[in-house]
Amino acid sequence: MFFVDILETEGLGNRSYLAGGREAAVLIDPPRDVERVVAAAAGRGVRIAYVAETHVHNDYVSGGLELARLTGATYLVPAAARVSFDHTPVTDGDTLPVEDGLTLRALATPGHTPHHTSYVLREDGREVAAFTGGSLLIGSVGRPDLVEPRLTEELARAQYASAHRLAAELDDAVQLLPTHGFGSFCSSSQAEGTSSTIGRERRTNPALTKDVDTFIADTLAGLEDVPAYYVHMGPLNSAGPAPVDLTPPRTAGGREIAERLTAGEWVVDLRSRTAFSAGHVAGTVNFEADSKLATYLAWLIPWGKPVTLLAESPAQLAHAQRELVRVGIDRPAAAATGDPADWLSEGGALRPFPRADFAALRTAREAGEDPVVLDVRRRSERAGGYIRDSLHIPVHEVRDRAGEIPAGTVWVHCAGGMRAAIAASLLDAAGRDVVAVDDSFDAALDAALDAGLPLTTDLRR
Structure with missing residues (x-):
């Protein structure tokens, strides 16, 4: 009997999937922090036979290259994607054996990107799950404007055709398992619920219920601003991301924090907005660790600018580091934890606002x-x-x-x-x-x- 485990990356609104059988599994669209994938596979008692990307991601840094290196898995990347590392290219119709009775079929579904590929899991000849990445989502589709503005309408038409291909080729009972749509800005609109099937989408998804011109007009009219850091994600993923270093940053005292602020660097207070407003180091900015830290900090901070993190506890700091590596902010310049009064330079006072x-x-x-x-x-x-x-x-x-x-x-x-x-x-x-x-x-x-x-x-x- 097959299984599908969902690995949520809530801060980015995305999902990865570990799917397999008794002995082997495939990981679809891996997160950057791959040790949780390895732990999930160990918990199931399966080896990871394949790591599969549906596309070169624009909203986060993939852990696929590192996961393949750690596990020895075959790394599947759409053949038309331009990447600079060793991989196994997949094209439309390729079928790969996961274990006896369980196979994975590649299905070309361009639209979110020109090379986008979905994967269909088949058990004993019956298709049971479709991993649709940024193609057909729950109640929506992936946005078509992240690659090149001049291609946006063309990709929107391709997205419509891909949705109809999935609906035409797959049975109603097939589980729909997209990567985007749970808060990610890669979705043209947000998911309506947390689970779905091809049959449900056939009845309700605008890409399958509207005519092509209406769908395209509505999709293009509804596109929101693109997070600024997205422009850096594709090149990082195409080049092959480096392994993650989640060791604690070096500790900064009040004097160094003041010097970094004077130098124009960003010092980010990770505490709750309630705690920050009650008193903070003047010049620091507040991005709550437990909210959409990665999305908004990466969006607002000038790319590559050093960042120092201030946290209530080592656990909060470690959580923030994990969130930030997912969007390419790999190593904080420094950090401090504990009492905010200890983050002040000599003679300083905490600054509140109402x-x-x-x-x-x-x-x-x-x-x-x-x-x-x-x-x-x-x-x-x-x-x-x-x-x-x-x-x-x-x-x-x-x-x-x-x-x-x-x-x-x-x-x-x-x-x-x-x-x-x-x-x-x-x-x-x-x-x-x-x-x-x-x-x-x-x-x-x-x-x-x-x-x-x-x-x-x-x-x-």
Whole structure:
């Protein structure tokens, strides 16, 4: 009997899959931190016979090369992908034996990339699971605009054709097991649920229910901004990523932290936004270790700039290191853990800023204050409603566009508080007076019942 184990990489919104039988298995789209894959295989008592990439990834660094080296597995990469390391190229229709009664078939599904390949697991001649990478996703498809802008519409058409090929060739009961779609920006929209089958997607997926022109128009209209670090992932994966070094960084004291800040380096406080706002080293920025640390830090930090990490504990620091290597931030310049007071240079003091909710913002307006309201959500989120007279700058643009923010105290909000905390810390580090709105935007609807916090969906105003 076959098995499929899901290896979640929640911070990036992706999945890898270990699939096999009694003795052997294949790993689809491996994460960078491969020791958890090795542990999963050991737990199953199987050897990893194949490591398979559906495509050269644009959103994270693959651990495929290292995993193949460690396990002796055959490394499968689509033949049309341009890579610089030893591998076994796979083309459409190639069938590989995993063990007796269990085979893996390659199925060309271009669209997310020109060379994208899905893999279909077959047990005793019956197809049971389709690993679709960034092709057909749960309720969506992988976005077609990450390779080359001039190819976007062509790849969108290919994506539509690939989805229809999968639906035509596979039975309704075949499990759909995509890599993207669980929060990854590689998805053209987010997954509707956590599991699916080819039959369910045939009935509900826009790529299979809309005509091609409507699908393409809707897909292209719904594409969000691409995280800035994506441009570096493809070249890293094509060249062959180096093994991961997760040993602790060297420890920095308060004086060194101050020197790094003076030099213009990034010092990142990994604590919760609540702890950070209560008191932090002036000039540091807040990216919570337990939120989408890798995505947002890699998106906002200038690529290659040294980063020092400040954590509550060695465990929090180790977690952050693991998250960051997945997006190519391999070695922090330094780190410190423990009491924030120990991160100060001599004579320094921790700097706080206030947190509030939308009701407090309404109260401030009713009291005659004229706060600057900064909305750092995505454009698609703002289209669903926003606070009238608010300024809109998505969080990943705040640092470069800070000069557009009017003078005065800036009340920063997003949809739930995490991105607002990032933006507030960036502005605080630049010397602005800020209030971080740590509240669900749904609460703004309640506050809007009073004229003190009017909302609008008219984007012309």
